[in-house]
Amino acid sequence: MEKMSEKQPFRILVVDDEKAIRMMLLDYLENKYEVDTAENGKAALELLESKKFDLVISDINMPGINGPELLFKIRSLYKGIKTALITAYNIDDYIRIAKDYCITNIIPKTVPFNFLELDSIINGLLTSNIFGLSRYLSENQMVLEKSLICSSKDGRELRESIVENFETKFGTSGDMKLILDEIITNAIYHAPVLEDGTEKYQEFSDITLEPDEYIQIEYGYDKEKYGVSITDYKGRLTKETVLYKIDRQIAGEGLLDDSGRGIHMSRLFADRMIINIESNKRTEVILINYFSNRYRGYKPLYINEL
Amino acid sequence: MNLLFTAGFVFVTAIVVLLVLYSRLQKKVEQLKQFHTYTERDVTFSDQIIISKRELETVFDAISELICIIDKNYRIVRVNKNYAVSVGIPIRSILNKHCYQVFKNRSRICDKCPAKETFKTANVATQKTVSYRCNDEVRYYELQTFPVFDETGGIIRVIERIRDVTEEKRFFEQLVRSEKLASIGIMTSGVAHEMNNPLSGISGIAVNLLQMPEKYGFNEKAVSRITMIADLASRATRIMNDLLHLSRKHDQANIKVNINTLLVKTVNAIHLEGITETEYQYDLENSLQPIDCDPSKIQQVIVNLVTNALQAIQEEKSRCESIGKEYKGLLQISSCRQKEKTVLITVSDNGIGVPEKNSSRIFDPFFSTRPTGQGTGLGLSISHKIIEEHGGKIFFERIDGLTRFSIKLPIERKYNV
Numbered sequence: 001m002e003k004m005s006e007k008q009p010f011r012i013l014v015v016d017d018e019k020a021i022r023m024m025l026l027d028y029l030e031n032k033y034e035v036d037t038a039e040n041g042k043a044a045l046e047l048l049e050s051k052k053f054d055l056v057i058s059d060i061n062m063p064g065i066n067g068p069e070l071l072f073k074i075r076s077l078y079k080g081i082k083t084a085l086i087t088a089y090n091i092d093d094y095i096r097i098a099k100d101y102c103i104t105n106i107i108p109k110t111v112p113f114n115f116l117e118l119d120s121i122i123n124g125l126l127t128s129n130i131f132g133l134s135r136y137l138s139e140n141q142m143v144l145e146k147s148l149i150c151s152s153k154d155g156r157e158l159r160e161s162i163v164e165n166f167e168t169k170f171g172t173s174g175d176m177k178l179i180l181d182e183i184i185t186n187a188i189y190h191a192p193v194l195e196d197g198t199e200k201y202q203e204f205s206d207i208t209l210e211p212d213e214y215i216q217i218e219y220g221y222d223k224e225k226y227g228v229s230i231t232d233y234k235g236r237l238t239k240e241t242v243l244y245k246i247d248r249q250i251a252g253e254g255l256l257d258d259s260g261r262g263i264h265m266s267r268l269f270a271d272r273m274i275i276n277i278e279s280n281k282r283t284e285v286i287l288i289n290y291f292s293n294r295y296r297g298y299k300p301l302y303i304n305e306l
Numbered sequence: 307m308n309l310l311f312t313a314g315f316v317f318v319t320a321i322v323v324l325l326v327l328y329s330r331l332q333k334k335v336e337q338l339k340q341f342h343t344y345t346e347r348d349v350t351f352s353d354q355i356i357i358s359k360r361e362l363e364t365v366f367d368a369i370s371e372l373i374c375i376i377d378k379n380y381r382i383v384r385v386n387k388n389y390a391v392s393v394g395i396p397i398r399s400i401l402n403k404h405c406y407q408v409f410k411n412r413s414r415i416c417d418k419c420p421a422k423e424t425f426k427t428a429n430v431a432t433q434k435t436v437s438y439r440c441n442d443e444v445r446y447y448e449l450q451t452f453p454v455f456d457e458t459g460g461i462i463r464v465i466e467r468i469r470d471v472t473e474e475k476r477f478f479e480q481l482v483r484s485e486k487l488a489s490i491g492i493m494t495s496g497v498a499h500e501m502n503n504p505l506s507g508i509s510g511i512a513v514n515l516l517q518m519p520e521k522y523g524f525n526e527k528a529v530s531r532i533t534m535i536a537d538l539a540s541r542a543t544r545i546m547n548d549l550l551h552l553s554r555k556h557d558q559a560n561i562k563v564n565i566n567t568l569l570v571k572t573v574n575a576i577h578l579e580g581i582t583e584t585e586y587q588y589d590l591e592n593s594l595q596p597i598d599c600d601p602s603k604i605q606q607v608i609v610n611l612v613t614n615a616l617q618a619i620q621e622e623k624s625r626c627e628s629i630g631k632e633y634k635g636l637l638q639i640s641s642c643r644q645k646e647k648t649v650l651i652t653v654s655d656n657g658i659g660v661p662e663k664n665s666s667r668i669f670d671p672f673f674s675t676r677p678t679g680q681g682t683g684l685g686l687s688i689s690h691k692i693i694e695e696h697g698g699k700i701f702f703e704r705i706d707g708l709t710r711f712s713i714k715l716p717i718e719r720k721y722n723v
Contacts, residue, residue: 018503018504018507020504020507020508020510020511021503021506021507021510023511024507024510024511024514025510027511027514027518027521028510028514031518088499088502088503088505088506089499089502090499109503109506109507109510110506111502111505111506111508111509111539111540111542111543112509112510112512112513112536112539113506113509113510113513115510115513115514115517178609249602264602268602294540297502297547
C-alpha cells in the first residue's frame, strides 16, 4: 500500500459480463487503483494490447472465452501479470479448472460483497507482501498476539490457550481446535525431514525442535473476525501441491492419500483459509472465522506463492 | 405391471379351475352319500375326495389376497380366511350376506361394481382402487372379478379377488413426491446459483453507495433507503441459501468406498491429546463389499464419533485419577456385514459414558454435556443427519461397560429425500 501513494498507482483490469458487477468493482477499486473494465475476454485482450496492467480480475462464466482460459492466456502473453478469478458460483466446482489453468486465487461474490477481503487479496497480489495475519485484520481495530513454538509441549499449550482465549472472548472458537491440532501437528511432526526425505520426528512423541525449526503462531481479531496464522520454515508445500490435494479431496479421490486431508479439512471448517508460500523458505497457513455468517457463502481459494 | 397382471390372471384362473373342480367334487360327495351303497371301493374313493376337498380348502385359505365368491344376487357363497380376517367378521356370519354390505357396509350395490359388469358381459372386470376404512385407517384395494360358468355356459357365480394395494399406493405416492422434490431441488440449486450473481451486484453497489455517499451525491434520506436495499439483498440471499441447503443432498458425492480403509485412515488422522495412552482395538471384517457413500461425509461422522470417544476416555481418566483408580482407555472400532445389504460400523469406548437421563437427547442439535465452548453440540446431530441422508441408521447403546455408537449403512445407496 505504501507504494501507491508515492509512485504510480497499480493498474487493474476487471472483466465481467455483468455491467453492475463491473461498476461495483470499479467504484470501489478506483479509490486506490487505476481501473479499467471489459465486458468479455475479447475486449479484455484488446485493452491489454494497448495498456499495461498489473492485475486482471475476471469472472468465470462469460460469453466467448471463459475466465480461466482468459487468465491463462493473459499470463502467457504478459509475464509477471497477476490474475484472480471472481465468481458467484460454488468455487469447489472450479477447483479442477483452477488446477488445470494454475489459478490460485478465486474470490467469492458474497452478499454483501466483502470489499475488505478483496482489498487484502488484491494488495497481496500486487505488492507480493503476502505474509502475516495482520494483513487480513482491520488496521485500527486489530488485536494481535505472536508466539513461537519450539517443542511439542509448546504446541499443545499454545493451541489450548488460543482456543480458550477465543472461547472466553467470543463464546466460540468454531472448529479452530480441530484445525489447529491438524495444522500444528503437521508443522511440528511432518514439516521437518531428514536428508533422505523421511520425517525427522515421530508423530505425537515429546520433542524439542531445533533452533531453526521453530514455528511462528499469530492469533488475533478485529470487530468482524478472528484468526490464526501458523508459519513454519521447513515446509515444502507448493501451490501446485495444495491445489492438487484440495482438488483430490473435493472429488473424493484423495480419501486414501496420506496427506492433504488436513488442508482440506481446514478449508472446510474455517470460513477462510489463506496459504502463503515462499518457496523452500516458509509456509504460512492463515485461518479466519467471521463472527457473522454473512460472508460464509462459498469457500474461496487463496494461495499465494512468491 | 403388465407381468404382475398376467401372473395375477394366471393365478386367478387356476383358482377358478380349482373352485369349479371343488364344487363338482362336493356334488359328487353328496351324491355318494345319498345313495349310500358303500362298498370297499366307494369308501376309498370318497376318502380321496375328502382329502382333495381339504387340500383345496387349504389352498383357498393360504391365498394372501381376499377371495369372495358371490351368487347372482351378490350374496356371498364362500370366502377365504383372509377375507374374514380383513373385514373382521367370522366366516359363518359372512355367508349369505350381500358382498357390499360386508365389505363396504352399504345397503345397495356399489357404484362401478365390477362384479355387475362380469355378470353382464362374462368378462373379467377390474376396479382399480377401492378405499376401505378399517380401524380409523383408510386402506386401498384393487378389485378384480372373474365369472364362473355352469354347464350351459351361463354365469352362476362371480369370484372377487381383492388385493390390498395400500402400501403400493403409498409407496408410489411417495415416489412421485420425492421425484417432484428432487426436481424442485435441482431447479432450486440452479436458480439459487444464478441469483447469487445479481444479488451480489445489488448488495455490492448498495454497500459502495453507503460507504461513499458523497461520491454519488447522496443525502441522509437516500442512504437510509439504500440501507434497505442492502438489507433486502441480504435477506434474499439468506432465503436462497436455505433453499440451497435443502437441495444440497443432490450435490452429494457418491463413491464406492472400502469402509475399513476409510476407518483406519480417518482414525489415524485424528490428533487428540491422550491418544497415545489409549488402547486401540480393531475388529474389521475382511472382504467387506465397498459401500456407496459420500466419503468425506462419512469421514466427518467417524471423526465425530472417535473424537467424542477419546474425549469420554479423557474425562474418565481424570475422574479415575482423582479417586486413585487405575484406568486405561480403550477404543474399539469394528466393521462387519449385516444381513445381505448392510454394513455395521461400531465405535466403542470405555470412557465416562452417557448418563441415562441424556441418552434420548444426544442426537438433538445443540445438546452438549461438555462445558460451553467445548464442542458445539452439533457433532452428533450432524452425524445423524449425514447417516440418514445415506439411508442408514445411527444409534447408541451401553454394552459390557462400553459406550457404543453403531452405524448401519446400506451397501447400495438409497437416497432419502
